[in-house]
Amino acid sequence: MAAVDGAAPGRAAIWFGALRPRTLPAAVAPVAVGAALAAQGGNFQWAPALLCLVFALLVQVGTNFANDYYDFIKGADTAARVGPRRAVAAGLVAPATMRNAMIGVFVAAFLSGLGLVAWGGPWLLVVGVASIFCGVAYTGGPYPLAYHGLGDVFVFLFFGLVAVGGTYFVQAGRLPWDAILAGVPVGLLAANILVVNNYRDAETDAAAGKRTLVVKLGRPAARVQFAGSLAAAFAVPVYFAFGRGYGPWVLLPLAALPLAWAHLRRLRDGKTPAELIALLGDTGKLLALYAALFAAGLVL
Secondary structure, three states: OOEOOEOOOOHHHHHHHHHOHHHOHHHHHHHHHHHHHHHHOOOOOHHHHHHHHHHHHHHHHHHHHHHHHHHHHOOOOOOOOOOOOOOOOOOOOOHHHHHHHHHHHHHHHHHHHHHHHHHHOOHHHHHHHHHHHHHHHOOOOOOOHHHHOOHHHHHHHHHHHHHHHHHHHHHHOOOOHHHHHHHHHHHHHHHHHHHHHHHHOHHHHHHOOOOOHHHHHOHHHHHHHHHHHHHHHHHHHHHHHHOOOOOHHHHHHHHHHHHHHHHHHHHHHOOOHHHHHHHHHHHHHHHHHHHHHHHHHHHO
16 A cells, blocks of 8 residues: 555554554553552562553553544544544555454453453453543544543543552552542643644544544633643642652652743644644653653652
């Protein structure tokens, strides 16, 4: 199948692009924070932590494949779309092939989740199945979450509260308030990746009937959401330091505040697709940096 831009890329390059590597920090960040919080309390265990990472990455990749497939089927990915090329819409991967890849990745995610039952108990099956179900329902099924303004909620819950709390639980065997709270900034910053993506695609999403929050509420409201998420995310380490007694090292994420402020200005001033595509990648990098600093601050 021919590429849109001229010479056809290799199969490895096609599938690497379909993975959407810019979104993968949303899977790694919560596991890092949850594992660090477990280590802070002397509960860190390598095996369940690594299984959590594998599960989170597979759910993220499966969701990306589902998005690639279902957005094409529903007509959201068209030639008018201004974002990075999508494999199915560009004719690089057949729809059936992408659907089969999605199924395979989600099956692998389920199997990795089964391994976590040894540490977290059978109730984790419910969490795992719910995560996979929502990964499909993000753009698939009769009521796709992303098409009804619920994508941000999905990301916040499953790549924030559930992922951080679940990673902590399988190592420590309990779920304290701090493990839930630690997931809040991670979920908010992960959702900001989606905000930038939907901000860029607002016109084409609206034309395709994809009623994201940006489409429903408008770009000014999206900028408020983006700013509010940043403010709340950076408030959490302050509360951990002064309200929960974690000490000054947990304030390390505040070192990323200038970068966050720059991102807010770039979202406000961004006029071209290229600017917003660059901001999308940098928003993922901010999440990775924040999570690394937060994890380090919890352990130190």
